[in-house]
Amino acid sequence: MPGGGVSVARLATMLEQPVVAGIGPPLEALWHHRSVHNYLSDPELSDGQWRRSQAEFVDAVxxxxxxxxxxxxxxxxxxxxxxxxIVATLVRQDGGTVWARQDLPNRPEVRYGPTDRYANR
Structure with missing residues (x-):
């Protein structure tokens, strides 16, 4: 892959491993997808800033x-x-189930509000 990254196929396989091996995976969905946007007025975030903010996001939810x-x-x-x-499995690596339903109140932008360290507001 250009840039020395992991191929999409390899990445999908790595993400799917706990789902395939999971004990009692969720019946409704095995994946959680969320699109997280920056405000147009905010500065462009570096890859490191995005990485940190998304790690905070998946922690918060x-x-x-x-x-x-x-x-x-x-x-x-x-x-x-x-x-x-963000795409996340809903099966933990130990085989347990993750329930990310009703995640809006836990989203970092809701928690941080106007004090968001990456925002221009």
Missing amino acids: GVAPAGDPATARWVAVRHDADHVH
Whole structure:
């Protein structure tokens, strides 16, 4: 792959491993997708800033709590300057189930409000 990254096929396989091996995976969905946007008036975030903000996001919604070695696997894809797409499995690496329903109140932009360290507001 250009730039020395991981191929999409390999990435999909790595994400899917806990789902395939999971004990009692969720019946409604095995994946959680969320698009997270920056305001047009905000500065363009660096890759590192996006990485940190999305790690905070998946921690806040309970998909991948910080410091949990058995957390669900997730990936953030940035294909434009102002947003990323997050895809996470809903099966933890230890086979447990993650429920990311009703995640809006836990979203970092709701928690941080006007004090968001990356915002121009």
